[in-house]
Amino acid sequence: MKIYIILLSLVAAVYASPYDPLSYVDRPCGTDLSNLWLDVITSNILSVFGANTRIGSNSVEPRTTRVGLVTYNSAATLNVDLNQFQSFSDLRNGVISFLKVPANTKDSYLATGLAMAAQILNGQGLRDHYQKVIIVYASKYSGYRDLDPQPIADRLKGSGVKIITVAYGDEALLELLSSPRYSFNSASGYSQIQGALLESNCYCPQEWIQYRTDYSDRSSSPYGVCLLPVNLAANWFAAKHQCSIRWNNSHLATEFNQAKHDFILNVAKDYLRHNPYQYHIGLNYVNGGWVWDQPAGQPAVRLQNWSNWGTGYPISPASQSVVLNIQNGVTTKWNNVAMYTYTADFFCETYSCDTDNYCDAEQY
Incomplete structure (x- = not known):
């Protein structure tokens, strides 16, 4: 038996x-x-x-x-x-x-x-x-x-x-x-x-959204990445600071590929109130090249391979040194703007809580 x-x-x-x-x-x-x-x-x-x-x-x-x-x-x-x-x-x-x-x-x-x-x-x-x-x-x-x-x-x-x-x-x-x-x-x-x-054992803090392979399927395979859409008009510099204090090692979001870009756009459609969609991401111009924002103390990650520039962009990166997504038809494209004057919503990113990254009760 x-x-x-x-x-x-x-x-x-x-x-x-x-x-x-x-x-x-x-x-x-x-x-x-x-x-x-x-x-x-x-x-x-x-x-x-x-x-x-x-x-x-x-x-x-x-x-x-x-x-x-x-x-x-x-x-x-x-x-x-x-x-x-x-x-x-x-x-x-x-x-x-x-x-x-x-x-x-x-x-x-x-x-x-x-x-x-x-x-x-x-x-x-x-x-x-x-x-x-x-x-x-x-x-x-x-x-x-x-x-x-x-x-x-x-x-x-x-x-x-x-x-x-x-x-x-x-x-x-x-x-x-x-x-x-x-x-x-x-x-x-x-x-x-x-x-x-x-x-x-791989999950996101409350209010954060876990990046996954299929936005429309909440049960699809997850990444160890959490995203936070912020409905707050801020310039890029202020958005960077806000993201840095939202969670441990959090920063403005990266878009390494089309899939990540599309996922963030889908989140924006569901969570951001402003239309047309405009939101800061972590790409910025430093020492002659475009790099992605990272947590304090970590080396910059240079832009590689895939990009999503709008027609005619980037322009004058010395004075317009940061990037946001701006709606263009049914999608969004990267536009570079001035760091301290252009305000928009923004996306933060951090690591998931998992076997390589402990999150205690107070954090959660």
Whole structure:
């Protein structure tokens, strides 16, 4: 007989930032699994963690993972709350121990397990800026009406909880319950599950918008970049200062390529009030060349490859040394203007909170 298992955790981000803006690509989400948080059920599944993962809440640093364990069949059982496992060894031994307990029923009511998981996350959160993840491993489930797991899964996802499903058999069985792109089967390999966990740990501060591959699809793959549209008419110099104090290492936005430019334009259409659209970005003329604004202490990033100049621009960069996007038909084009006199809205940019960039509760 099988006991079906749900694992849940609250997850944090990390300190170091290996990304180099000089690479001239937009920052990806962090990929350091040793600074992650994971949910697993057997020794094989435990391998998605790695022995260096910090389990519990007693670490001297905040990059930790709290893991809870819920089993379910005809009813759900809380085996371990979020505060019990305080090391990877605790987690490994605890999971293996609970799997040795046989079930006395063939029932598999996943709704009871999800309800218990929701109760634990709501009652033992205490770390609001940590992302919440539930991993469901199952080969089947039963239930309809009050025991239908779909409404509970939808409420959890609507509240920001990520649900990763791993099916022993037909992947489609659990696909509707999972968060978009987070439905796998046991043959998928752990790299996909690890990728989903890393991505779950990649998020933006409140009010910031995460750059992603498809603006129209909020569940599309994210970058490790957060954008903030600011409805405030300011000259470029004032906008640069405002962005620098909005968040740690924030700055005026970059547009390294057409995709980033188009994404920012779509944000402008939804969030900026002024029409036609005009908004400062980080491009400015310094020492004979165009460079992108960067956080204080970081080297300037010179303009490369792709550009988006309006017809006849740039002009007189010595006196008109900064750039904004100005609407031109259905799109926007770069125009260079004077730094201290031309006012417009603006876009700020910063790193996402993830395994390479820790965001504490006060920041969040």
